[in-house]
Structures are given as C-alpha cells and as structure tokens.
Amino acid sequence: MQKNFITIVSGLPRSGTSLMMQMLQAGGMELLTDGRRSPDENNPRGYFELEAVKHGRNDLSWLAQADGKAVKVIHLLLTNLPTDRKYRVVFMNRDLQEVIKSQRAMLKQQGQASAALADSALAGVFEKQLATVRHWLAEQSDFSVLYVNHREVIDHPFMAAEQINAVLGGDLSVNNMAAVVAPLLYRQRNPAPAK
C-alpha cells in the first residue's frame, strides 16, 4: 500500500543510519538509493544512500519518487527539506565520542585527514548542530520524529523494531528488522557505563 509520507532516516554520520536503512529494507520498506557508494570496511553491507540528497536545496528532484519509501538524509540537510509534504523521521542518536571515533577511523581508512579540532571541540560543534536540528524539527508540523538510541537498537533490537514499526504505519516485519542487527558490526563501541 502506497504510504502518503516519506520516511527519513537521519542523524550524524556514523550514528547507525546505514544500519537503520538495512532494518527498514529487511522489514519490507522500499528504499530510495542509488548504490553509488559501494560497501567497504566501514559499512560492509553498504551505505544505502542517494547521491542527489547530498546536494541539499540544490537538488530536490528525488522527492518526487520518495513517497512511501525510506531515504537517508544526514542531520544537517534536514532543514533543506520543503515543508509542503509529510515526513516521518527516524533520528539515530549515538554517543558522540563513539561517533567521532568512528568518523576518524573511516577517514583514516580512506587516507584522508580528519578535522584539525580536538575531540571535545568537534563534539561541541556536533552538539550544537543536533540541538539546532531538534529545535527546528520541533517547530515543523509536517515532521513526526522518533528519536532512536543506537545502543538500544543493538542491545534490544526487537523492542526497537516494534517502536519503529508502530511509527511507520505498522506493516513492517519486526522479526526481519531485528534479525539484521549483528553485534560484529558494532566495532567502535565504548564500554557500557557501569550500573
């Protein structure tokens, strides 16, 4: 059944957005991707991206095919989306130190330099970016947002899948979604805080 909203998977890069796209695909949702970036060591099962999305306001043509499908849009580019249609956003949250560690590892693997900023300064910038986006989303009546914790998805995949399915219409296969989660992928993880 064609849904009358666009599913957006968002968050900081390396916060689990590719994992979430896989889960949605496994659950039966069609993805809007072009496979342009091949799977690699950082994302062995692929990136699930659409190149046109990365151009922000400069290229919104992909929206015409997006109804009923899921598309990955990183946090900063959310505010470029036109507010003339309905969106349901699955926003991935992950510990910022893990995110930064993962970003730096990916850049090193690619042979590129990471930002000449201390981790604390980079975390400060990302926090402000996330706060700005959250503030903007809260003001948008056409955006329904579910904030999902990356650790919770890894530790309790079934519960997470049920929550996500409930928000996205209720017709996804929760079992298939949960089965995607593979702890081996969770390579740059900080130890869980002692209870």
Place this chain on the structure above:
Amino acid sequence: MPQAPGKKILLIGWDAADWEVIDPLLQAGQMPALAQMIKGGLRGNLATLQPVLSPMLWTSIATGKRAEKHGIYGFTEPLPDASGIGPVRSTSRKCKAVWNILSQSGLKSNIIGWFASSPAEPINGVMISDQFLHRPIQNDSAGEILTNAVHPRALAKPAADLRVSTESLVAGDLLPFIPKLAEIDLKQDDRPLKLARRLARTATVQAMATALIQSEPWNLMGVYFDGIDQFAHEFMPYHPPRMDSVPERDFELYQDVMRGCYRFHDMMLHTLLQYVDEETTVMLISDHGYESGRRRPPLNQGKEDPEGCHRPFGIVCLKGPNIKKDDRLYGASILDVTPTILTLLGLPVGSDMDGRPWLEAFEKPVKPERIFSWEGVGDEAAGLHTEHTRQDPAEAAAAIEQLVALGYIAPPSEDARKTVQDTIRYNKTNLIRSLLGTPQEAKAIPLLEELLTEKQDNEWCLLTLARCQIRQGKLPEARSVLEKSAPAMQQEGQVQLVFAELAFAEEKPADALKYLQAAERSGGSHPALFNQIGRAYLVLKRWDEAGSAFQKSLEIEPDNPAALDGLARVHLENGEPDLAVEKSLQAVGLIHYFPEAHYHLGLGLERLDKASEAILAYETALNMGYRKNLLHSHLAKLYRPINPQKAARHQKLLINSQRPRIYRADINSKFPAPESSAPKIQA
C-alpha cells in the same frame, strides 16, 4: 515620550571620525553642535587596538574586551554550512555585550546598526542590526524583509519603511558636498552616485535613531554611523591639500565632500541632542582616526589597503550630569567605553574586562563596583541567542569539512572552499595581531605554529613567531627560527628589526644597533625603527643620538607615544626634568596603559620636588605591574616626610620582595634521616 526609569546614556558612534579634520571645522564655527558639547563636557583622544578593523573594534567597544575574549575576528566568516562566507554574525560573539548586561539588570537598550549584531539578539529593548541596514531596498518584498535582523520582529516592517533610498535624494542633498555637481557627466563618473548611496544609508540610520529615541523607552541608546569611514575611503584623497596623485579637476570637484560629511554629521548630532535632556549623558566616540593630511596613501593605493588609511587615535567627547566641563580626557581607550557606561549606570564592572572606567571624568568622585565576571551569571535574562546557535564559525566550518570528507555532504565548489579557508586563515591572523603586545601574547604562538603548518615560508608568521618567542624569553628558539628562515626572506628590513630585538633581549645593545642601522640603510623609515634605534642609543648611554632618533620618529608621527617617552628619558639623563615631565605627560595622555612612561613622569616630577604628583605617577606604574622593587623604593622615600605609615609599608614590601622565598614543596617534603644533612631553610 515613553520613559524608562533610571539614568540614561546616548552613545553615538562615528566610525573613523578624527580630531585632525574636526578641529579646523570647529575653529571655523562649522560644527556648532559638537562645539557646544565640548564646551559643556570633556574631549579626548580614544586609542584604538590592532588590527584596526571595525567589526573587531566596535565589538571591543560594546564588550570592554579584546578580540581573543569576544570572538569577532574580521569582516567575514564562514557560513554555518561552510558553502561560502558571509558578514560576521552576532552568534560568533563569545561574551556579553553591554546591552546584554543591561538586559539582565532590568535596563533597556535601543541599538541601531552596530557591527556584528545580526541576527538581532532578543534583548530588553530594540535591536536593529547592521545587516538590516545593509540590505538593498529594491530587493525587499513584504515577505523578504529580514525579520531576524530586527528585535522585536514586529518592528521590522516599520523600520523598513524608514529606509531612505538613494533614488529619493535630490540635488539639494548633494550640492553641499559637490557644489559643481551640474558640471559632472553622471554617465561617466559614478562618484556622485557613490556619495548618494553613502548619504542615503547614513540618513537611514538617523531616521531610525530619531524614531526609536522618542517612541521606545531606553536607558542606553546606541547609534552607529559608518558614514564618515565610508565617505573617507572614497573621498578623503580629494580633501585639501591636493595630493600629487590626484588630478586637479577631480580635486576641484570633490574637495568639499569630507567637510560636508562632517558638517552633516554635526547637523544630525544637533537633531539627536534635541531629544535628550540635561540628565542624559551623551558619549560621542570613534573607533579609530583617518589620515587626512600628508600621510594619506596615494589615490588608489588607499583602496587596496584600507587599513593603512586608519590612524591609531579616534575621538571621544562626553557630556552629562556629574561629568567635568570644558576639560580634557587623557589616556582613554576604546576598551574603556563599556566599563564607563556600566559605572555611569551604577552597574559593576567585570574584572575580566580589559578596559577601565574613566573615573577622572566625574566631577564628584565615583567608586565603581567590581564583580568577577558578567559571564555565566543571569544569562537567561540577558537577551542572548540560544546556546546552540552560538558557535565559533571556524570550528563549525572544520566540522562541515569533515562531513564533506566523509562523503555525506556534497562538497562546495572549489572556489567556495578556497574562500572559506582563506577567510579562516585571515581571521586567525587578525586574532594573532590582536594578541601581540598584550599580556595574552603567549597565546599567539600556537596559532602562528598552526599557520606555519599550512605554509612553512609565511614570512610574516615566521617573524612574528620569533618576536613572540623573544618577548616570552624563549631566546634560543627565536634565534633558531630566525637563522633558519632569514636567508630566504624578502623583507630584509623587517628581518634586521627582529634580529635587533633578539640582540636587545640578549643584552647586546651594540649588536642591536648594527642590525637597526642595516634596516635603516635598506630603506626603513618607520617610527618603530627610529624608536628602536633610540632605545639602543639609550642603553649605550649615547643620549644626543638617542634624542635625534626619537625626534625622527616624531617627525613622521607626532603622536607616537614610545618616541615621546624615549625623549622624556633623554631629558632626564640630560638633567632637564621639566622637559621630561612635558614629554611623559604627552605620552601617557595618548596611551594610559604605558607603565614605563608613568615611571619616567614620576622621576621627572620627583626631581622637580613635586612629591605628591610624583607619588601618583609611581603608584600608577606600580598598579600596572612595572618594576615593583624600584617603585617601592621611590615611594618609600617620597612618603617618609608626609606619611610615615605608607613609607614603612613600601619599605616592608621592598624588603619582602628581596627575600629568597620558601617554597611550599620544601616545607612539605620529608627531611632525610638524621645522619644525612638536612636541607637548610633560609630565613
């Protein structure tokens, strides 16, 4: 007229206004409003800061802090998404401005056109930001008016209606500036149009100021006019006397523009003064001066180097209840404006502010309160932007670059990327320049090293790094930097100057003199060079030659404080204390924070048997942290006949400072076993 309870201050900023242009107009009776203000109040020079860039300076004026503390480092900065650059924003400011402090103290501010004030902060009062005034009128429809450039937003439309368009100006508006306007072919010569645009923008500020001053209650009314600076960058080359590089015909047509500009500002001042009463303190300031005489750069060179046209002293004129009348203010700096405003309003001055209130300006003595800092206190009522919107634009750009590198955002065009990187580099250079010669200078070293990582042969960075290292006492490191990089450098004169500084620091004045003479031979003729030559001769006790060198400096720059202080020292050595006092007073009158000059002033006064004035000068130098032993010794001697208690205190401080210290580590450490010799603690 709605009133806000409490005291009121009208702060008017005239960017680049200079006494050198104003004084002849005052003498000719052509600035009557300012003349009345001076007669009923104080006037003085206002020392600027380096680098002389208006967004940095007007933010220092509004915060009482140097750039390193306020975070505004230039005219432009990267956009939040790093897709290009834009005007510097208020979200980049790292500390409170005076209007934030007033907001949290329950006082109202109306601020118009201040640099780096967009987006408008939600203060207690009205903020019409700089970007609101800069936006071309013809691009606006009702929906496009920059609502985030005005607070409260409801005033955006009424404020937009007050903007004066260039097209609305008539011949009568321009003729006072260009009397021969009819002889100009406007299709060939766009200078009248440039004048009209500048005049329209200035008139817009005046319209908004006169509207707000009577319709919105206020305790502080801050109005910024960029007109004099904007006019000067285009038309100061044509101001009399004619420069050789200016064609005679152009001089004939445009020689009246700058006079007209200043007289128009006086007319606007007159208007604003009609709206305030005798209980309002009026403060007129400029952030820097502007060369108007023979030191002007040639035509066209001025446009390539606008900073090179600026003079280090702007203007200050102050009038109000409890302000002295028909008097002079000495040693004032742009850093002092906010501390003085706070003192006038009965609010404490932050100890983290770099300026001081002008206590000497008050008729009845005032003792200002101090608090540690206004930062982090009462922020919720200060009218600040939300925490998440305030950020360092260079850090934000670096984070975006990382996301681009990760492949999650399409890269900006190569041009845009280069522009962003160049802007970050330029602003970092400005930050370094703002740190030089200040107590925080050591912070410049890691920043210089960052720039050198990007470009190893950056001559300015190498020489500046060496200078900083010398002043931090890192002499071997400085010598290593200089010896490694000097052979390849183009700026031979500058290299010699830095080697001279190193030689001074190594206590080799004869070597320093050789380097300085080499710099002079290679074409150097800057006051700083002659001051250094004078300094070398002083150390070598060659007083006459020292005097000649300082005189050469003053011939180029009559207001050079270091040269004046150098001459004071020469006069002291020549047994001419009265002349020494005269020169020292001139020096400290220009720059208050000049401990050496206060010390020399004290010496001169002491030799003239003016004990109480000498004490004041020595205590000023002591409070600035200058040579404490020496000053305690002088003060002990001077106080002995008049105040034995104070004399004894200074004597005790002198003795204590000469005692070897017992360190806490020695006191707490365990003594060795009795058969070993215990370390002796010296008394």
Place this chain on the structure above:
Amino acid sequence: MDSHNQKQPAPTNSVNAEIQGCLYAKTPPGITVGVLTSPTEVSPLSLLAAGIVGLAERCARRGRKQ
C-alpha cells in the same frame, strides 16, 4: 515606531537656522536629479539630518509637487 510621525519638523531655532544658511545651495540650471521648490524652504539636507520628522516633510513636498 511610527513611520508617519505627526510631529512638526524640529523648531527652527537660531542654531538650526545658522546650519541651514551654511549648507543651503542654489540648484544650478540643467540638473536632472531633482529641484528645490523655493529658496525660502528648509534645505533638503537639513530635512535629512532631522531624521523621521524631516522624512515626513520631504514626503509631503514630493506630494505637493505631484
């Protein structure tokens, strides 16, 4: 803030009159930028300097010309 302020232009006291006298200039023939209607009027530049009150008068003058 009212863009159509009802106040009269600032009173022409002696200081103001002196200022106008200094800066008033007649329009040479052939100027196409605009015209002064009468040499006895407050000069346009003085009205600009007068701010919101002056703008209202300038607006009124343009209305009278049409």
